[in-house]
Amino acid sequence: MRIVLLIVSATITTFLIFLLNTSIAISGSKTPRFGAFLSPQNGFWQNAEASNVDFNKKFTSPHLGGKVDVYFDERLVPHVYAEKENDAYFVQGYLHAKFRLWQMEFQTYAAGGRLSEIMGKGKAFLEKDRFFRRLGMVYSAEQSLKTLEANSVTKNELDAYTNGVNAYIETLDPAEYPLEYKLLDYKPEKWTNLKTQLFFKYMSYELAGFDSDFEMTNARNIFSPADIEQLYPIAPDSLDPVVAKGTIFQDASHLPKKPVNADSTYFHSPAVSDSTLIPQPDKNNGSNNWAVAGSKTKSGAPMLCNDPHLGLSLPSLWYEMQISTPTLNTYGATFPGSPSVIIGFNDSCAWGVTNASRDVKDYYEIEFRDSSMQEYKFNGGWAKSTFRNEIIKIKGEPDVTETIAVTLLGPVIYDKKFPNVLKDGKYYALRWLAQDASNELLAFNKLNHANNYADFLDAISNYQCPGQNFAFASKAGDIAIKQEGKFPAKWERQGDYLMPGIDSSYAWQSFIPNTENPAMFNPPRGFVSSANQLAADKSYPYYLAGRPFIYRGIIINRWLNRLSNITVEDMQQMQTDNYDVFGEVARPLLLKFLNQQDLSKDELSYIDKLKEWNLRTDYNEVGSTILDKWWRRLQKEVFSDEFAKTNLPLRPPDNSTLLEGLLRDSTFKFVDNISTPQVENLREIVSASFKKAAKDLDTAKRNDYLIWGKYKNTGLKHLLNIPSFSSLQLEMGGSLNSINANFRNNGPSWRMIVQLTKDTEAYGVYPGGQSGNPGSRYYDNFVDDWVKGKYFKLLFLKKQEVENNDKIKWTMTFSKA
């Protein structure tokens, strides 16, 4: 009897320990190992940071050459003072790791197609990994790393940074691993220089990884060239470009030649068939920046403002810090994963970026001799492919090998084993600028050191991808903007569609010399600005392939033209402005063509609210929701009949396209519903779409999301999509057409205002907090202020001021071991 009891008890004990020490798959996700996770001395409890935590510390390392003092202010922003510059980068690496290790590593796992390795079996992860491998992220990062390491400045900088990250990782006891490692049950691995390059390639994917070539090709197969111009115009009428209209550009030095057969082969081509989903970066990734000259400011000093709009996530994409050495003094937003300040200022100037939104991602149809992909038709003969094997490890499963054929036109991203969205069974090689070797870190290193406009130009000339509009302002009184990056010189609409790949005639022929990139320096109007609109009007001699936004650019320039005697408060008000230019133009058009006599009392009440609307997309407004719903219905009414010709994905026309089409001509061709015998006019379509929108609005009202703020529902999502680690349903206004651009999980990821007076006066805020630990009070402590449009005054301190500053709370010292 005793023996039986013993066996039963031993079995239960063993089973309990086994169960609590195993991660279990439940409905697609995996549980942590509960025993380890709940243990107060090893598990998540160790990540519950005391609210009066002490960050003071002394650290020694053989990698350091001298002494580094780090002063943390009350917001946990470090001010790093190093005797030697590379020591500063070592400490930057150490601090990024200390506060953001999990995030920086996770992002590089995603970029390198390694999510399956930590997330385990799951089709979504494997498909994502396969996609990133096929994009060539790892290969491109390796090539770029060679370029980076060939330059001693960037090599030393990155080596120091990597050593700093690893110095922190080596001190880590498993009980101290960031929470997410415990949740997903894996360990941090050593940081490498390659991981930093992978991170840069990930930013290229986020900002220059959008394309609609397959959708556009599908459109071209259905619509006539004239229709295409109406549906997808190259430039909107109301465009207010980055470089002001009327600017005279020098003639193009590299005019690309359109292939002779383009009109027959490229602009019309045979049909295709059925669809799946290929990941795309968020097309709403955009940004604002502007600089005003001293002639327009109250202080007489120039000002620079920037707010890059990116995916809103927790932990935040940015980490704020000051880096100061005898040769360098800079402050701003840094990327956990990379050394240097990315957006910020130094003792003499400030800089900020917005996305150029140029199309640098094209596809070529490759004709292989057979499905072995060994040989393909090229320039009148057969060329031999090379192959690259990408091995994807899957936690708890055998590896998967992805074999990618590489052609002279690029790696074959879509083939029989990885079909494209059109499912046409064809092979497509990808030519993407991010595949090219580049050294963006050198550009940021030089920007951090820049003293004047010439330094600025020299710095950004090293910048290739993702193309950005770099705004600049200096204490010497200069302001400037330049769209910088490596851009292929394209003939009109080259690469808007999939291109033939049987010879080199459709290949990119040359790159635009960066001296010919659109730029403006000290313009008479006293300001420069950009907001992802086209860089220039049609007088620019190169084709500006891309997908621009226009309404933010219009409102920014309206503000800047109107303002004089500008103060920091004016800039804060402007940067958080919710005025909607699209609403200003669209509302009168809709109301003009609405048949009001047919409306019920309830429907009329929506119209009254829309008429009363102040055109601001504030949290409690209803007018913007009404307009948005109505516009979506109108788009559907106008285009869905023509678009029903295909089941394959098409790119929806931009809002500005429909709006401008209707403003130009109320008999806009697509208004008529082609599936009915009669000819509909705009009045009928506008009225019918309102009736449908009113039903949508009734639903919104019943479910309590009629007010704009609830309808657009801005929130910060944890990178693993865990709601309790996220900050959701924020009470804030704004819209994609407002300067305060935000919608769902996209918005201003770092608001910065720098006044370049003798003593720099700077303000900034980002949605998040300095710590990446969900168990820290510094995880999301900036969020409320960010939502309310408040700013923090940035402490840009000299070494002698810092020790006695009452905002400094903790110090860390680093010295040579």
Next chain:
Amino acid sequence: MKFLIATILTALLSFAMALFFPWWIIALVAFIVAAVIPQKPLLAFLAASIAIFLLWGAQSYLIDQKNDHILATKVADLLFHKKSYILIIIVTAIVGATVSGFAALTGSLLRGAIVHTGRNKEGKELQ
């Protein structure tokens, strides 16, 4: 008295050993303590359970107090969809107590089995 000693010993040793070993060390500690200190199996179970219930409960309670309940609330929400820090403290304590209790029960039963066999053997030899 033995009960109290077993409880205190299990708690203290579990705390000390967890500084160096993974979480499951609490089971090994409870098992050994129960095998060494002679007690009825049920009492051994209770002593170890209470020891770890109190140890893990107190540790997580103190951590949670200093943390202003930030993380415990989030983890409770993640695991149980309830924003209750007390819930996760109790769950922590119960999980630890259960493992420790069964390990002690096993230890005590094993001791009993060995002692019993030993006595039987002794008896046989005496005859």
